[in-house]
Amino acid sequence: MAINGQRDGMILTRGLTKEYVMGAETVRALRGVDLRIDRNEYVAIMGPSGSGKSTLMNLIGCLDTPTAGEYVLNGQAVQDLDDDELARIRNREIGFVFQTFNLLPRATALHNVELPLIYAGMSAKERQRRAAEALEKVALADRMDHKPNELSGGQRQRVAIARALVNEPSILLADEPTGNLDSSTSAEIMTVFDALHASGQTIIMVTHEADIAAHSHREITLVDGMISAEHVKTPVAAGL
Amino acid sequence: MRFWEGIRLALTQVWTHKLKSFFSLVGVIIGITFLIAVITIVEGMNRYVREDFAGSIFGVNTFTVVQRSQVNTGPQSSEQRRREARNPDLVLHDVEVVRAATPGAKQFAYMTDRFLSEVRSGGERRPNVRLIGGSEDYQEIQGWKVESGRGLTPLDQRRALKVAVIGSAIAERLFPTTSPLDKPIRFRGQQFTIVGVFEKQGGFIGNIRDASVLIPFSTYNQTMAERREEVEEILVKVNVAAEMEPTIAEVEGALRADRQLRPGEDNNFWIQTSNDLLSAWNTINRILMTAIPGLVSVSLVVGGIVIMNIMLLSVTDRTREIGLRKSLGARRRDIMFQFLTEASTLSILGAALGILVGLGLARVVEEFTPLPASVSGISLVIALALGLVVGISSGLYPAYRAARLDPIEALRYE
Numbered sequence: 001m002a003i004n005g006q007r008d009g010m011i012l013t014r015g016l017t018k019e020y021v022m023g024a025e026t027v028r029a030l031r032g033v034d035l036r037i038d039r040n041e042y043v044a045i046m047g048p049s050g051s052g053k054s055t056l057m058n059l060i061g062c063l064d065t066p067t068a069g070e071y072v073l074n075g076q077a078v079q080d081l082d083d084d085e086l087a088r089i090r091n092r093e094i095g096f097v098f099q100t101f102n103l104l105p106r107a108t109a110l111h112n113v114e115l116p117l118i119y120a121g122m123s124a125k126e127r128q129r130r131a132a133e134a135l136e137k138v139a140l141a142d143r144m145d146h147k148p149n150e151l152s153g154g155q156r157q158r159v160a161i162a163r164a165l166v167n168e169p170s171i172l173l174a175d176e177p178t179g180n181l182d183s184s185t186s187a188e189i190m191t192v193f194d195a196l197h198a199s200g201q202t203i204i205m206v207t208h209e210a211d212i213a214a215h216s217h218r219e220i221t222l223v224d225g226m227i228s229a230e231h232v233k234t235p236v237a238a239g240l
Numbered sequence: 241m242r243f244w245e246g247i248r249l250a251l252t253q254v255w256t257h258k259l260k261s262f263f264s265l266v267g268v269i270i271g272i273t274f275l276i277a278v279i280t281i282v283e284g285m286n287r288y289v290r291e292d293f294a295g296s297i298f299g300v301n302t303f304t305v306v307q308r309s310q311v312n313t314g315p316q317s318s319e320q321r322r323r324e325a326r327n328p329d330l331v332l333h334d335v336e337v338v339r340a341a342t343p344g345a346k347q348f349a350y351m352t353d354r355f356l357s358e359v360r361s362g363g364e365r366r367p368n369v370r371l372i373g374g375s376e377d378y379q380e381i382q383g384w385k386v387e388s389g390r391g392l393t394p395l396d397q398r399r400a401l402k403v404a405v406i407g408s409a410i411a412e413r414l415f416p417t418t419s420p421l422d423k424p425i426r427f428r429g430q431q432f433t434i435v436g437v438f439e440k441q442g443g444f445i446g447n448i449r450d451a452s453v454l455i456p457f458s459t460y461n462q463t464m465a466e467r468r469e470e471v472e473e474i475l476v477k478v479n480v481a482a483e484m485e486p487t488i489a490e491v492e493g494a495l496r497a498d499r500q501l502r503p504g505e506d507n508n509f510w511i512q513t514s515n516d517l518l519s520a521w522n523t524i525n526r527i528l529m530t531a532i533p534g535l536v537s538v539s540l541v542v543g544g545i546v547i548m549n550i551m552l553l554s555v556t557d558r559t560r561e562i563g564l565r566k567s568l569g570a571r572r573r574d575i576m577f578q579f580l581t582e583a584s585t586l587s588i589l590g591a592a593l594g595i596l597v598g599l600g601l602a603r604v605v606e607e608f609t610p611l612p613a614s615v616s617g618i619s620l621v622i623a624l625a626l627g628l629v630v631g632i633s634s635g636l637y638p639a640y641r642a643a644r645l646d647p648i649e650a651l652r653y654e
Contacts, residue, residue, distance in 0.1 A: 063567060063647045065485060084571045091569020102564045102651070106256055119569040
């Protein structure tokens with residue numbers, strides 16, 4: 001009921017709980033997380049390993065459903081949706097960026113970026129036009145026909161970002177996006193993120209690196225499956 | 241996901257792993273190859289037997305009297321076969337009995353034959369020849385046409401002249417550049433004069449005729465026969481089909497009376513019609529058509545299991561890809577469709593390869609053996625349909641496993 005009063009939030013969670021049964025034991029990965037993230041926010045979720053940040057990320061990304069609690073994304077309650085409906089939401093609302101890039105090794109950059117559009121049921125011509133556009137946005141217009149092994153780590157992650165953005169999702173969800181990159185390439189990727197945020201993109205990233213989290217405007221720290229600290233920075237403090 | 245998208249993806253996948261794909265298809269390829277090759281040849285035999293064999297070799301409205309049955313037309317006990325082997329040989333006396341019993345016959349002939357290991361002329365030789373000693377009307381009742389020279393005449397018969405009409409294969413071998421007419425031909429220490437050459441017939445049975453030498457029965461009887469007056473076949477041609485049965489009954493009665501068989505005693509001779517040959521062929525055909533599906537399905541089941549294993553392996557190999565696709569919005573049915581399409585594409589490719597190899601094999605068999613081949617369109621359709629069925633049924637379980645993967649675990653899979 002309380003959630004109804006906050007319709008303008010893009011992400012609203014109330015008492016979000018996730019439990020896993022491992023053998024005889026029940027692991028409580030998330031123990032009632034209340035969270036609100038608005039449009040055009042730039043949020044970092046931090047925490048030590050085992051704190052539940054990956055679980056929270058999977059729930060926000062609709063890869064999983066909570067054991068208990070509510071999750072409203074863009075005004076739609078998603079906690080009770082079935083597999084196909086979750087797939088549709090992942091396709092339209094979420095753009096994933098992974099630590100390990102997860103590009104199809106035998107496909108060109110262009111085809112990799114096209115993938116989400118295939119599942120959106122778009123025609124081949126339209127797909128290629130939009131994928132090319134997305135690659136231009138991450139300054140890879142001249143690398144469209146290259147396969148992942150012909151690209152540097154930074155270029156690969158930019159292909160992945162283009163793929164995440166090609167369907168114009170509500171949220172860009174990045175899981176340790178610089179975890180596999182050296183520091184200068186990390187800086188390059190974070191510049192891309194910052195620019196995307198400046199152009200209005202909502203970004204949520206999971207990281208354990210403080211200097212990466214420093215790019216965000218809000219840091220949420222999880223410990224033992226609960227939010228232990230929230231730190232809102234002014235744009236100045238965030239370095240903008 | 242769109243249909244063509246799936247096919248393209250599947251083809252890319254097959255092409256990327258060419259060798260693996262090929263080996264996974266061996267079972268299906270062998271099965272379909274076998275199916276197509278055998279059906280093509282059986283179909284060729286079928287056409288041949290129906291269109292040529294019964295009519296031109298055996299003759300319409302014709303029956304023959306022989307010592308014992310030459311084709312096994314059905315389940316015969318070995319006891320029956322032993323009894324037939326004791327039947328007395330046919331001799332010229334039997335010819336006269338049959339001739340007397342068939343005054344209304346259109347044509348009447350008799351013959352005897354033997355196998356020659358070779359015939360010679362000049363320096364040339366031709367091995368494996370059938371020597372036929374035929375009565376006056378023999379070549380006519382058989383419908384054999386003379387291409388050059390002449391056939392045998394009543395005079396040849398009466399005087400037991402050493403003249404021969406030879407098959408085209410023998411003419412080609414012995415006289416590659418010159419005309420065989422009036423040339424000598426030798427076999428079994430005798431010299432004959434070639435007076436004619438038969439028209440080339442070709443084909444499964446025709447090849448045998450093309451390698452035959454026809455001489456007058458009387459000459460054969462005097463110079464070649466192991467036992468004098470021995471006759472192999474008495475041929476009777478009636479005017480219309482309706483006369484067949486009563487004429488056969490007449491001949492049967494006359495021979496039984498002549499041989500003094502008691503009522504109830506079995507015939508000690510055999511009367512054969514083209515129906516016997518047709519029904520013998522139909523029996524073979526039926527056995528083949530029953531056995532083929534069994535043999536083919538065994539190799540297709542094996543092929544299907546191989547494909548299923550390869551697909552299961554592929555699902556494991558591509559767990560991360562499946563996780564990624566799911567995270568990008570692929571639904572279960574999209575993943576299911578992807579792997580089903582892949583298995584089906586693979587299997588249909590195998591079927592197509594099998595068809596090509598099978599047709600090639602049938603061509604080779606047709607080229608190098610007398611067996612005819614005839615492609616039946618329906619067998620190609622069946623082969624492709626079988627490919628699809630094998631693909632879908634072997635892809636179902638792997639596709640289901642892939643579709644059921646949890647995206648989080650799949651993405652985490654190393």
